[in-house]
Amino acid sequence: MREILQENFHSILYYILLPICLTLIALRINSVLKRRSLFNKLPGPKLHPLWGTMKLFGPKEVGLSKFENYLKEHIDDKIIRLRIGPFRYLIRVLDPELAGRVLSMGPELTPKSPNSYRMLTEFLGFGLLVINYKKWFSRRRLLTPAFHLGIIESYMSTYNDTTDVLLNKWRSQVGSDTAIVDVFQDSTLYTLDVILQCACSYKSNCQLDVTSEVNEYISAIFDSSKLTIERISYLPNLLPLYFRLSPSGFKWRKVCNRIKQESLKVVQARRKAIVSGEKVVKIRPDFIDILLTSPDSSGNTLSDSDIMSEMSTFLFEGHDTTASGVAWALYMLGKHPDIQSQCREEIQSVLGGRERIEWDDLDSLKFTSMCIKESMRLFPPVPSITRVVNEDLVVDDYIIPKGTPVNIPIILLHRHPKYWENPDKYDPTRFYSQKPGGSNFSYIPFSAGHRNCIGQKFALTEELIVVARIIHSFELESVPQDIKRLSQLILKSENKLKVKIRTI
Numbered sequence: 001m002r003e004i005l006q007e008n009f010h011s012i013l014y015y016i017l018l019p020i021c022l023t024l025i026a027l028r029i030n031s032v033l034k035r036r037s038l039f040n041k042l043p044g045p046k047l048h049p050l051w052g053t054m055k056l057f058g059p060k061e062v063g064l065s066k067f068e069n070y071l072k073e074h075i076d077d078k079i080i081r082l083r084i085g086p087f088r089y090l091i092r093v094l095d096p097e098l099a100g101r102v103l104s105m106g107p108e109l110t111p112k113s114p115n116s117y118r119m120l121t122e123f124l125g126f127g128l129l130v131i132n133y134k135k136w137f138s139r140r141r142l143l144t145p146a147f148h149l150g151i152i153e154s155y156m157s158t159y160n161d162t163t164d165v166l167l168n169k170w171r172s173q174v175g176s177d178t179a180i181v182d183v184f185q186d187s188t189l190y191t192l193d194v195i196l197q198c199a200c201s202y203k204s205n206c207q208l209d210v211t212s213e214v215n216e217y218i219s220a221i222f223d224s225s226k227l228t229i230e231r232i233s234y235l236p237n238l239l240p241l242y243f244r245l246s247p248s249g250f251k252w253r254k255v256c257n258r259i260k261q262e263s264l265k266v267v268q269a270r271r272k273a274i275v276s277g278e279k280v281v282k283i284r285p286d287f288i289d290i291l292l293t294s295p296d297s298s299g300n301t302l303s304d305s306d307i308m309s310e311m312s313t314f315l316f317e318g319h320d321t322t323a324s325g326v327a328w329a330l331y332m333l334g335k336h337p338d339i340q341s342q343c344r345e346e347i348q349s350v351l352g353g354r355e356r357i358e359w360d361d362l363d364s365l366k367f368t369s370m371c372i373k374e375s376m377r378l379f380p381p382v383p384s385i386t387r388v389v390n391e392d393l394v395v396d397d398y399i400i401p402k403g404t405p406v407n408i409p410i411i412l413l414h415r416h417p418k419y420w421e422n423p424d425k426y427d428p429t430r431f432y433s434q435k436p437g438g439s440n441f442s443y444i445p446f447s448a449g450h451r452n453c454i455g456q457k458f459a460l461t462e463e464l465i466v467v468a469r470i471i472h473s474f475e476l477e478s479v480p481q482d483i484k485r486l487s488q489l490i491l492k493s494e495n496k497l498k499v500k501i502r503t504i
Contacts, residue, residue, distance in 0.1 A: 052083030100441030103449030125309030334478030
């Protein structure tokens with residue numbers, strides 16, 4: 001009897017569960033086909049059945065140029081449909097006003113894309129750059145005091161001191177003649193020196209000591225950026241197990257561990273000093289002090305893991321992106337001696353016989369500031385950002401379905417021929433206008449909306465001081481070379497940015 005009941009029970013389960021499973025599979029297939037149908041209606045290039053558009057618009061100069069040419073041929077298109085591999089669709093926004101609409105929808109409706117930022121969490125942790133929703137609001141409120149204008153003003157001596165190190169290093173290389181420097185490498189060392197002192201009150205001597213442990217951190221950051229692009233540009237790497245077992249995967253884990261160790265070492269050393277009552281000589285509470293002593297929205301202080309995530313994020317975002325801005329500004333001024341001379345005249349007029357720049361001087365360096373902004377238009381430090389729409393987004397006659405990653409290519413918006421006259425020309429006078437490009441969102445080097453960059457004033461002040469003082473001390477001449485842009489986590493050059501310097 002028991003055997004008969006068991007047989008009947010299994011039969012009943014079979015006839016009940018099988019239809020349910022088949023129905024769920026059918027619904028899933030129908031959902032996929034429906035989404036695919038919506039995506040196929042959107043404008044975009046022909047898709048390869050296996051890799052989609054991965055080989056058409058890559059992160060290197062060839063791919064960037066192809067996309068810029070595509071934009072010129074489809075100047076009125078607001079969006080373009082792309083596909084990574086055979087299944088993963090992506091919408092890229094080509095219209096500044098639509099980009100502004102997406103960025104202004106609110107962080108709960110357009111969170112950051114998990115797929116795009118997942119790899120960053122492996123070496124940066126869950127800091128302000130990648131977290132979403134309520135946790136982001138709480139953390140942003142906690143960190144805002146660290147970027148108050150009064151705090152930034154107190155960094156003026158640090159900005160000037162670290163610039164003195166860079167200028168003296170270049171003077172020793174020039175001697176009585178000229179020298180050729182890689183402005184990207186030296187800008188990176190400079191900005192890392194600044195961020196370590198401002199965030200951690202830590203003097204690393206990284207600008208002069210090329211064998212220091214800090215420079216191992218720099219190498220790890222460079223490698224992490226390169227490996228991230230490799231991981232999303234090579235189809236097999238999208239398979240987690242394949243990437244984990246590949247040589248790139250082994251190197252990736254080593255790089256991530258190096259970055260985490262460097263951040264954790266700084267956090268633990270400072271926490272130990274606070275607990276023991278050890279006095280650290282500082283002119284102000286620094287970034288790590290705020291993290292260690294300020295409670296979150298629940299009244300609890302942050303854990304070492306949370307602090308390490310924010311430290312890693314701040315060290316990475318605070319030096320790599322700023323270095324890109326400084327390097328491209330110097331390179332473009334070296335290519336345009338007439339504009340460089342105009343900058344120098346302004347700087348000399350403001351400083352008189354002084355070398356160091358003071359807080360009250362910054363508002364008077366208007367043209368120099370415009371030159372930096374124009375270089376960031378042509379070469380935005382962060383070339384693109386990605387959000388996910390949490391509700392269907394209607395664009396003219398098209399529907400972008402809920403859950404779709406929406407990429408905003410800042411590098412393309414900054415050169416959109418519909419919004420910028422002679423978009424490839426370096427012309428700082430564009431920024432005499434209060435609304436350059438004719439839109440509030442045609443120029444967004446620090447993103448826009450709720451999740452704009454919290455440290456943009458810190459970065460712009462740092463860039464203005466070092467660029468102005470370099471122009472004040474040296475004549476720059478960019479070495480003729482075939483510059484090939486490389487869109488990684490930041491925008492850099494595949495080759496060195498070489499500039500010939502001569503002491504004035």
